[in-house]
Amino acid sequence: MTFFVRLLVFTLPQVAFGAIGCTLSNPAEDLKYLYPQMTTFKEELKEFPRLPNGSAQYKGLKARLGSDLDPIYEAYETPYTVYSVFQGSTRIGVVHGVNVPGKGGVIQVFLSLDPGTAAIQKFFFQRLESPAARALRAKEFREQFHGLTLADFYKHDYYAAAEPAAKTDRVGAIKPPVMDGAARPDYLASLRGIRKNLILLDYFVFGNRFEPFFERAREAAAKGKSRKD
C-alpha cells in the first residue's frame, strides 16, 4: 500500500501534464508471468517527436483509429514503452500498453503480441475502474481477441463499408460482455485502446506491415460514401 501512496505522491510530480506514458507496474514480474520461459527483456521508449516521420505518423494515427485524439492526454509528446521479451537470444514476445480515457478514469490496455505474426497473444487491463470492470476483465471476453492482428481491425472497417455482416469479419464477431448501458463507454474505450495499441506497435515494431489493409479499408469507405452521395 505504501508503494502506491508513494507512487501517487512522489513519482508523478516529475511528469509534465498530459505527457504521461503507460508502463507495466512491475515489468520483471509481469513479463515473467506472461512468458514463464522468459530469460531477459528489453524496454524501449518510443516518442513521435523522436521518430523520423513522427509528425506524419501522429496525424495518421487519428485516421487509422477512426476517432479524435485527446489533445491533452494523447498528445504528440506522449511517451510509449515497448517491452521485448527474450528466451535466450530469441525474441518470443512484444508487450505494449496504452492509456485511453474511460468514462470514470484512465483505462490501461496492454497487449502481448507474437513478434513474428504480430497477432495478439494476450489482452489485459492494467488499470480499469468501471461498473463493467468485472465483465471486461472476464477471461472469456478477453480471449476473443487472441490471434487477431491489426489487419483484422482494418478488415472490419473494410467489411463495414463493402460487405456488412461478412462472416469472415473476426472483429465484428466479437461478442461484447453482458453489461448495462452505463458501462458501454468503457467497453468502447477498451476496443479503442486495443486498436490504438496495435496501430502504435505497427508503427514502432512491425514496420507498418498492415498499411495495405488500411488503404483498402479507406478506399472501400470512400467508395461507400460516394455511393451514398
Added chain:
Amino acid sequence: MTTQTRTDPFPLRRYVVLAVKNLRRRMVRTSLTAAGVALAVTVAVSLGGFMLGYRGAIDESIDMLGFQIMIMAKGCPYEAATMMLKGGTGLLYLPADVYEKVKEDKEIESITPIFVGVAQKQGSGIRDDGGENNFLIVSGIDVASYQVMKPWITFKKGQGFDGGRWFTPESRTEVVLGFEAAEYEQRKVGDTFYASITPAGTPNAVLHELKVVGILDRTGTQDDGTVFLPLDVTREYFGRPGQLTILGIKLKQFSGEKMREFETRWLKLPEVQVVGLQQVKSTLVGLVATAQTMIAAVAVIAILVAFIGVINTILMSVYERTAEIGIMKALGARRDSIFQLIWLETVMICFAGAVAGSGVAVIGSSVVERAIKAVADLGVSGSIVRITPAVIGYAVLGAVVLGFFAGLYPAWRASSMRPVEAIGKGN
C-alpha cells in the same frame, strides 16, 4: 659605482609560473592527485548540498501545509509526520466531539477539519485475478476553512481545465482533483470520475460516480495527489459520520512556548496527540541523521585518502627534484623561497581538484538526488540537494586549507636540503 636592485612588483606571479611548470612536468601524476582531491570534494559538496537541501525541503513542505499544529488520533510520531507531509493513509480517527471542543480555544487563529480516507481502485495489475490493488487518497474538507489555511491553492486553467471551482458543500457528486491525481486518471473539468469506497464495517466497495468540477494547480505538496470531496459526504461514503482524521490549526501567536501551552491544554483529551511542526521536523531530520552520519564518515575517509595522496605526490616530486632544488639553493634561492614554491604547488593541486570536484557535484546533483530518493523515502517532495555558492565556497576553502597542511612536510623537507648534499644525492 652604484648597484641598483630591481624588485619584481608581482613576486607571487613568479612562484605561480614556476609551480605550474613543475606540476606540468608530471601531468599524469598531477592529474591523478587532483582527481583524488576532486573526488573528496565532490562527496563533501554533495553531502553539504543534501544536508542543506533536505532541511530546506522539510521547511518548505511544512510551510506549504498551511497549518502549524495538527491534532490527530494517537499513534506513531513518524506516521504523524509522514501524514502531515504526504497525506498519509490516516487509519486512525478522531472522535466527533474533538473538533467542537478544540475550535473554542481562544489562541486559535484558524482551524480546519480534514477527513482522510483511502479509496480502493478496482483490481489493477495484469493477472487474470485482477492482481494488485491501487489506492487513492481522498480528503474530505471544509472548503472555506481549508482555503484560509492554504490561500495559494488555485485552479488549473487552459484547454480542458477552464471553469474549475470548488464543490458546493451539499453536493454529493462533485469532486476536485489535485494536479497529479487528474493527470494520473486523465481527467478534465466536466469528466466523470469513479471512486470505489468501502464503508467502514462492510466488506464490499461501493462505486461512486462523481463529476470533476475543478482541477488544482500544482502545489508540490500532498494536495497534488489528492481527491477532494465535501467533508460530510466523504465521511458518509466511508461510513464514519462525524469522525475526522486531522485538525489543522494556526495559532494567533506561534512560538515554542505557545505551542507547549496549547499542547498541555489539549493533551488532556485521552485520544488525541498534538503534533507541532517542530516535532515533525525533528522527527524527519532524526530519521536521516544516521544516514547522514554514515555518509559524512565516508566523506571524511575520502578527504583523509586525498590528504595522504597529496602529501605522497608532493613528497615524490621533491625527492625527484633533489638535485634541482640543490642547484636552486646553490644559485642563491632562499630557504623560504623553496618552502613557498613547494607549498604553492600543493595548494594549487588542491585548488584545482576542489574546483573540478565542485563542478562534478553541481552537474551530478540531480543524479545524487535521484539516487537518494531511490534508496530512501525521506517524506518530503521537492529538491533535497541544494548546492549553493556558499557550500561550494566552503568546500574550496576546505580543500585549500587541506593543501596548506598537506604541503607543510614536503615543503619543509625541500627547504631543509643542503645544496651540496642535494646536488650529490640528485646526481
